[in-house]
Amino acid sequence: MTEITYDIAIIGGGIVGLATANALLNTKPSLRLILLEAEDRYAAHQTGHNSGVIHSGLYYKPGSLKAQYCVEGRDAMYRFCAEQGIRHERCGKIVVATQEAEFPRLEELYRRGEANGLKGLRWLKGDEIREYEPHASGLRGLHVPDTGIVDYKGVASRLARLAQDRGCRMMVASRVVGVKKNDGGLVLETYANEVRCRALVNCGGLQSDRVARMCGVDPGVRIVPFRGEYYELIPSRQSLVKNLIYPVPDPSFPFLGVHFTRMIEGGVEAGPNAVLAFKREGYNKTDIRVRDLVDTLGYPGFWKMAGRFWKTGMGEMWRSFSKHAFVKALQRLLPELRPEDVVASGSGVRAQAMDPSGKLLDDFHVVRAPRMIHVLNAPSPAATSSLRIGAAIAEMAAQHFAEMR
């Protein structure tokens, strides 16, 4: 008989995997838990390449998991940061309509915000926008006081330390490359060794659909990577932005539009756009991985999506190659901004699940299989929501995995 070493293995040391480790230990402190991360550090991908915004819950369809987990996760994140002494600020943000055509969508955001329980939303007339952001311009705006900023890499490294202190075995540089079933459990293969466990939770982000398939589970979706590129304001022009300035997003697209974000460590970022990445972890325009490209282009859903969004997609591509076009989009919010005020900064790649009909999944998506839980769509606001997502996975594990009893 095979010796079982761990009750549960978590694949992925991003913020969702790390929050899940802590939530499982909250539910059952004696759990024999292991977390395997492919890279040599935690938060190497989405968690370490995002805007650092603690989202309020404004955007999401009432009743959706995103709406519930974002609002509850946001409060949990503020509490966690306060308890752990992690620097953060509940600085608020404004969403600005620059054309009358955007008014109905801004009103819909207000309705969603109210339905999701946001407090203190305030309508702004054109001149009132300047009370919050003296250099911003728009016809109408919405002030959202519950939005904040934090460094999610810092949050992730604290979650990793807490999990380790509570007995979770933490293995970095341990990519899971195979999963075998044996009597009574699973064997996870890395390049260096084998890990035996009774159950697993897949929090593999950009690789989560492949990890599911490696486990013999049809994920039902394909991860399509969308790169988001940032510029940053040069130091002498950072005073143009006090906190966060967002446009009214296009509701048919799951991204928020290029915006300004003050970062908790200082500086102001502008972006991110959303362009198809030719490599799942492709942070540069020229990064290509044939396997990733074939996976995307060979998926029937991709062409259906491309047919629907080609115009938006072309605009995003154009903004990716033309600084002038990127700045033009930003100038709608901040007319004083000049191209020489910004310099290219980093980028991140979003793991966005798509179904075979070409629909980009709007909500968080988790699939269960015997002895397994697979997190298959955890894009923004999953960093904000991570503690709540972790708690939900622990609840699911308590019902689903005998090891939790």
Ligand SMILES: Cc1cc2nc3c(=O)[nH]c(=O)nc-3n(C[C@H](O)[C@H](O)[C@H](O)COP(=O)(O)OP(=O)(O)OC[C@H]3O[C@@H](n4cnc5c(N)ncnc54)[C@H](O)[C@@H]3O)c2cc1C
């Ligand atoms: C540009 C951008 C901006 C964003 N802005 C925000 C924001 O402001 N606020 C917000 O709330 N959210 C934001 N998000 C979303 C947020 O960053 C993600 O939703 C969140 O980080 C997802 O966390 P994760 O743990 O699921 O994924 P990841 O952080 O990607 O972690 C997955 C981990 O799994 C590991 N892994 C993969 N395969 C294997 C394997 N086979 N074996 C072992 N390990 C494996 C990877 O190395 C990785 O570390 C943004 C995302 C992007 C890309």
